[in-house]
Each structure stands twice: as structure tokens, then as C-alpha cells.
Amino acid sequence: MYHAGVKIQQEQIADLIPDQANARSHDERNITAIAGSLQRFGQQKPIVVDSAGVVRAGNGTLYAAKSLGWETIATVRTDLENAEAAAYAIADNRTAELAEWDNEVLALTLDQLDAETLDATGFDEAEIAALLKDLEPPGEGAGGAAQKLADRFMLPPFSVLNAREGAWQERKRAWIGLGIKSELGRGEDLIPNGGGAKSQKKYSKTFGDAATRQRVGGKGESSGESFESGTSIFDPVLTELVYRWFSRPGALVIDPFAGGSVRGVVAAKMGREYVGHELRGEQVAANRAQWDDIGGAEEKAPAWIEGDSKRMDETCATVDADFLFSCPPYGDLEVYSDDPADISAMCYEDFLAAYREIISKACARLQPNRFACFVVGEIRDKKGAYRNFIGDTVEAFRAAGLEFYNEIILVTSVGSLPIRVGKQFTASRKVGKTHQNVLIFVKGDGKRAAEWAAPGLDSAEIDAAIEAAMDGGGDG
Numbered sequence: 001m002y003h004a005g006v007k008i009q010q011e012q013i014a015d016l017i018p019d020q021a022n023a024r025s026h027d028e029r030n031i032t033a034i035a036g037s038l039q040r041f042g043q044q045k046p047i048v049v050d051s052a053g054v055v056r057a058g059n060g061t062l063y064a065a066k067s068l069g070w071e072t073i074a075t076v077r078t079d080l081e082n083a084e085a086a087a088y089a090i091a092d093n094r095t096a097e098l099a100e101w102d103n104e105v106l107a108l109t110l111d112q113l114d115a116e117t118l119d120a121t122g123f124d125e126a127e128i129a130a131l132l133k134d135l136e137p138p139g140e141g142a143g144g145a146a147q148k149l150a151d152r153f154m155l156p157p158f159s160v161l162n163a164r165e166g167a168w169q170e171r172k173r174a175w176i177g178l179g180i181k182s183e184l185g186r187g188e189d190l191i192p193n194g195g196g197a198k199s200q201k202k203y204s205k206t207f208g209d210a211a212t213r214q215r216v217g218g219k220g221e222s223s224g225e226s227f228e229s230g231t232s233i234f235d236p237v238l239t240e241l242v243y244r245w246f247s248r249p250g251a252l253v254i255d256p257f258a259g260g261s262v263r264g265v266v267a268a269k270m271g272r273e274y275v276g277h278e279l280r281g282e283q284v285a286a287n288r289a290q291w292d293d294i295g296g297a298e299e300k301a302p303a304w305i306e307g308d309s310k311r312m313d314e315t316c317a318t319v320d321a322d323f324l325f326s327c328p329p330y331g332d333l334e335v336y337s338d339d340p341a342d343i344s345a346m347c348y349e350d351f352l353a354a355y356r357e358i359i360s361k362a363c364a365r366l367q368p369n370r371f372a373c374f375v376v377g378e379i380r381d382k383k384g385a386y387r388n389f390i391g392d393t394v395e396a397f398r399a400a401g402l403e404f405y406n407e408i409i410l411v412t413s414v415g416s417l418p419i420r421v422g423k424q425f426t427a428s429r430k431v432g433k434t435h436q437n438v439l440i441f442v443k444g445d446g447k448r449a450a451e452w453a454a455p456g457l458d459s460a461e462i463d464a465a466i467e468a469a470m471d472g473g474g475d476g
Contacts, residue, residue, distance in 0.1 A: 008046045010072045013065060016047075017054045021086060024093045026060040033122035034064035040120030046074040048092075056085050057092040104149065107131035153457060154244055161241070161438075162411045168237055175236035179294040180265055234262040234327055238375070238410060238438070243270050246371040246440065247323040248455040254321035256309040256362040257328045261287040264302030268295065274302040275319055277309045280337055308341045310354060312361040321365045322452075324372035324441075328355065331379045331389065348387060356396045363400035369444035369452060372402060375410070377436045384428060390437050397441045406440035 026034075038061070047058025055062050056078060065073050080088050110118065110128045118125070149156040162168065239262055247253065249271040255263055258276025264287060267274035278284050284306040291301055305315050329336065329344035331351055336344050343354045366372060374397075379389050394404050412434055421432035442449050 006076055008074050008076055011049070011075045013062065013071060013073050015053060016049060016062060016073070016075070017052070018059050018062060019055050019089060021089075022059050023090060024059070026063055030060060031063050031067060034060050035067050036120045037122070038064055038068060040117065043074050046076045048078050048088075049075045050078055050080060050085050054085075056080070056089045103131055154241055157245065159407065160409045160411065161238070163235060163237065164411060164413060171237045171240075172235065175240070175266065178265070178269070179290070180236060180262060181290060233260055234375075235410075236262050236266050239263050239266040239325075240270065242325060242373050242438070243267060243272060243323075244456050246373060246453055246456070247272060248453050251322035251456075252320065253323045253325055254316065254319055254362060254365055255324075255326045256312060256358050257326045258287070258304055259283065259327065261290045261302075263325060263327075264304065265291065265294065268299045268302050271299075272323075273300055275316060275321070276302065276304045277312055277315065278304055278306060279308055279339060279342055281306050309358045310341070310361065312358070312365065316365050319365045320367050322367060322370055324362055324366045324370075326362075326373075327375040328358075328393075330377055331387065333379055348381070352392055355392075356399065359393075359396040360400045363397065363402055363443065366443050369448040370442070371405070371449050371453065372397065372441040372443065374439050374441075375436055376439060377433070384430065390439070393439060397439075402441040402443045403446070404439070405442040405446055406438075408438035408440070410436040410438055412436060 043061070043065075045058075047061050048056045050056055062073065078085065078088070107128060110121065110123055110131070113121070118128075155161065163172075243251075243253075243266065250273075252273040252275065253263070253267050255274065255276040258264065258278040260283070264274045264276050268291070276287075278287070284304045287302070287304045295301055307315055329351075331348055332344055332346070334344060336342055338345060343351045343358075346354065363372065374393055376390055376393050378386050381387050398404065414432075414434055417432045417434060424430055424432070
């Protein structure tokens, strides 16, 4: 039995007795590896010694310490004796032996270590190379672990995604080649703060005219979406990835801030049902017209509902959603209309109250043991300080009964930022923002939600469907 009062103490190595009945042998390589760990990291756990001074757990550490010339070592004393002590020694070795390595994680972790730290782990470069080789898909070269993760999940499921990579951009061009024009229905220049002449002049000076923004793919500081014709659009590759990871074919997706067509079109092409709520009638009409042009006869058309999302409890009363996915307005960074119900035109306090209400009603339509995803970016107040919009989003979901489950950083295109950031940083020390936050929440149990979403990770079937859809639309 563990005793709460057990004490770690330093004892003279000369006074301790190696366990001659120890069934675990320690060869020269093992002792060298333990000694390397002791030198690099120090003794991080004590050895276990019985009342007679016999080492019952940690004999290898004792031998290694002796080889390093140590005179003392950290110990704990056990009151186990005779057969009980011998059984404990066997159990200590056997329980460690029963654990298994996750070779993918092990190989990738070891591959990141410098030579000095690597030496202290007991693994050498040849063993790491062999681990990586074992993880390679047949016929592929070095870097097989990452490639295998990409085969399984489209991209390695790490907390940072890079939308600047060539493969990402190529995939994005393929999606847009289907005929996606998410900027349609949103206006040419969504000027912040009501669109007055002063705001328009300041906005154009900061971000450039519409033609320039379209050419260089510039972004507003807090908007992680790329500009097309002066208006931000949602990334279809991120949409595809999120659907793969956190939903499954046949899932019903609900979106309280539908905006343009991207999330609906990608959902339909990936075999998901989609219900998006959008305030502006012209946007809904543009989305529907776009689907009429690019939708397949066998695909279920996305449903865009026109109206205030604060009425989702009425308009979506019969919706039992499997996945909640949206990108809300970032405060008043882009003002979409002068409709009093448009939260992008509200002061931040009113915006936040409406935002929380919409999130609460959307989450109420989500079934238990399901995931939700909001893509957000931090925004500044009039004095230039961050508002903590990301934190406000997390708290809104928690208030709606969901748990904050994952955060992913999406590294976005630099665009025209190098032109602007020098002056900006010199004047204010505000760094150029080139990322978005992809926030994942879970309603209910995370493991059960993951089990439900697991078929979405079977990328082969999805790839075939998407490639077929892309082959049939646009010129890519």
C-alpha cells in the first residue's frame, strides 16, 4: 500500500545492495543509455530499496549511477519483504514491458530532437530512420510518417495548418474551378463602420482598391478569409478538412451565419446535407443561383434559409443537426447591410448579446455527442486594443452547454500585408496578423462524438466523390 508519508532521501550508493535475484538483466548498452539519461536530465525518480538495503526497483539506475562515479542516489524505502518484495520487482518490470509505443508519435517526436538530447533517449539515428521507414506507404520516400498521416486524414491533424502550401493552394484552385463564387451577393466593398466617406477613404487607403485586393489576395488585419473583388470569401479547403475530421457522409450541417456559398457547396459535394441561415435575401438568391449552375443531379441541394438567425428556434425547429459549422461576422470589420437585425452593424456590446443568443439557439439544434466548429479572428476596438472576440466565442459556446475541445491555428496568405505592415508596426507596434483561429467544441462526450464522426476519416471514398465532382465542373 502506498503511504502518504513516504519520503525521498539521498543514500550512499556504497550502502545499497543490487538485487541478485532480479530477473531483469541489464547489458552494457542498457546501462550506457540509462547513464546518458542521468547525465542529461538528472535522476527524475528515486529507486526503491527494502529495509535490508536491497534495491527492489531501479537496479539499472544504480549500476548507471555507479558508472558515472556518483556517491549518493535518491531512494524511497519500502516495507515490502521477501516474496512480496520479489513479486513487486517482477511487477515493476513487467508493467513497463506491457506498454506499447505509438510508432508514429515516437518517430516524429524523436525526429525533432537535437543530437545531444537524442543520445539521452536511448535511441540512435539508425533506429529513428528505421521507424520512419516502417511508417512509409509502399513506394514513397523519406518523411513517410507525415505522409501516412496525410493519407489517413488529408493533412496531419496538428494544431497548425498552413494554407500557404502549394498543395493547399492547388486544392483551393480545384474547388474554385467547380464554379464557386462566394463573393456573389455580398457587394463589392464591405466598408466598416457604416460605409461613410471617411471610412471608405480610410479603408481603401489601408487595404487598397478592389482591383488591387483581388490581384494580390490581400486581407483585412483580422479577417482570415481571402478577398475576391474586395470581399472576403471562406476557404473551401478548410471547409473540406473540417467536414472530414468532425462529421461523416450523410451528416446534417447547420450554419447560423451562412454568408456566401462555400460551406453549403462543399457540404453537398461531400455528401452532407446543409442548412444555412442568412439574413440577406440577395445573398440567399445568389447562393441558390450558383448551386443551380454547379450542382449535380444526384447531389442534395444545400438549403439556405432567409431571415434573422435569432429566429432559428422557429425556422429550424425540426432540424436535428449532426455538425455545427460557421464563420461569424468579426464584429464590424465588414458591415454587410444596414438592416437593424444585422449584427455586423451593431456596437460590440449589442453584437455580443445577439451573437450569444444565436450560438445558443444553433447549439440547441445540435444532437448530443456531436462537434461544432467556429472560425474566428481577433478584432480591435477603436483604441486599437484587442476585444477578446475569441474568448467571447468560447464563453458563448460554454454557456450553451458545449465544451471547448480543440484550437487550430490556420496560417493564411500574406497577401498585401508586407506593403502595409512596416508603416503599421512603426506607428503602433501592431504586428501583421496572418492567422485565424479554428475553434472546435463538443456537445456531450468527445469519444462518442469521435466514434460517430469516424467514417469521415475514410478519405478514399470521399476523395473519389470529390475528384469526380471536380472533373465535371469548371476548368480547374
